Amino acid sequence: MELCWTLEMTGAPTAGAAEDEARLVAASRGGDRDAFSKLVRLHQRRVFRLAGRFFRGREDVEDAAQDTFLTAWQKLHTYRAEAPFEHWLTRLCLNCCYARLRRRPAREVPLETEQTAQSADPDARIEVERLLRPLKPADRFILLLLDGEGWSVAEIAQRLGWTRANVKVRAHRARKKLRRLLESGS
Amino acid sequence: MKCTDTRLAKRLAAAQELFRDHHGNVEPDAFFADRVVARLPSQSEAALGWAVARMLPATLALLLVLVWLSWQTAPVGDAAVEVSPTEDVLAWVLDRAGEDR
Numbered sequence: 299m300e301l302c303w304t305l306e307m308t309g310a311p312t313a314g315a316a317e318d319e320a321r322l323v324a325a326s327r328g329g330d331r332d333a334f335s336k337l338v339r340l341h342q343r344r345v346f347r348l349a350g351r352f353f354r355g356r357e358d359v360e361d362a363a364q365d366t367f368l369t370a371w372q373k374l375h376t377y378r379a380e381a382p383f384e385h386w387l388t389r390l391c392l393n394c395c396y397a398r399l400r401r402r403p404a405r406e407v408p409l410e411t412e413q414t415a416q417s418a419d420p421d422a423r424i425e426v427e428r429l430l431r432p433l434k435p436a437d438r439f440i441l442l443l444l445d446g447e448g449w450s451v452a453e454i455a456q457r458l459g460w461t462r463a464n465v466k467v468r469a470h471r472a473r474k475k476l477r478r479l480l481e482s483g484s
Numbered sequence: 485m486k487c488t489d490t491r492l493a494k495r496l497a498a499a500q501e502l503f504r505d506h507h508g509n510v511e512p513d514a515f516f517a518d519r520v521v522a523r524l525p526s527q528s529e530a531a532l533g534w535a536v537a538r539m540l541p542a543t544l545a546l547l548l549v550l551v552w553l554s555w556q557t558a559p560v561g562d563a564a565v566e567v568s569p570t571e572d573v574l575a576w577v578l579d580r581a582g583e584d585r
Contacts (some may be wrong), residue, residue, distance in 0.1 A: 312492070331521050331524060332554060334524070334529045334582070335518070335520075335521045336517075338516070338517040338520050338521070339517045341510040342516055343511065343512060346510055346511060346512050347507075349508070349510075350507050350508030350509060350510050351506065351507055351508075353508055354506075354508045355508070356508070356510045358508075359508045359510040360512075363512065363516070364519065364520055364523065367520045368520065368524065370524060371524050371525075377503075400576065427502060429495070429499075430499060430502070440505055441503055442506060444503075445499075445500050445503035445504055446503045446504055446506055446507070448504075476496075476499060477492075477496070480492060480495040480496060480499060481492060
């Protein structure tokens with residue numbers, strides 16, 4: 299099946315592009331691999347950008363992105379077109395990253411920084427990086443979404459499918475732990 | 485005290501900056517979509533997976549029912565002992581031995 303390809307890679311999709319995307323989703327649901335390949339190309343940069351928030355290595359980011367799209371292929375029948383496809387995919391990506399973070403021991407996910415020299419206070423930053431290593435994956439995850447992505451509690455709850463109360467409690471705990479770690483390093 | 489507070493504030497700011505800048509900055513290459521498609525399970529694999537997922541609980545339930553039925557209908561107590569096939573075979577062997585003599 300040959301589909302008209304007018305979707306833009308960035309920015310909000312136009313009405314026509316949304317229609318095309320809906321057609322691609324429908325075709326993928328029917329087992330059309332070419333249509334799914336186009337869907338992947340359309341959303342891959344967004345998924346990489348989000349996965350890159352949690353992982354630094356190219357291999358890890360790519361694995362998380364592949365997991366996301368493979369899960370999407372398997373669960374396409376559960377997608378209801380009430381919300382944009384992008385939101386559904388974001389949720390899948392976040393869940394894949396969270397599961398991957400939880401599977402790995404904390405010492406394997408250091409918050410190494412490459413732009414230390416650009417930082418206002420490089421010494422403080424390196425020290426903080428060392429202090430944050432004992433943070434649990436769940437705390438790291440929520441802090442990266444809050445401070446890294448700059449999402450609000452409501453946005454995180456909506457995109458992860460968690461309740462607001464759950465996100466609030468986790469965020470509070472994570473911030474408390476972060477503060478305690480930074481204090482104990484004094 | 486003030487020095488400690490300043491140091492903590494500095495660290496908190498550095499931590500936030502660290503989270504903000506923490507990014508892999510990895511871009512997908514031109515063949516990423518092809519690699520994903522190559523990893524997609526084929527139709528037959530998907531059908532097999534679906535069948536296993538659907539059939540496994542039914543098979544287990546059937547197995548449980550059969551075990552329960554066989555347990556219900558199996559001879560118990562004296563009945564099982566009286567018609568022990570081992571004894572029948574032993575008696576037959578002894579009879580044969582007597583006839584041979």
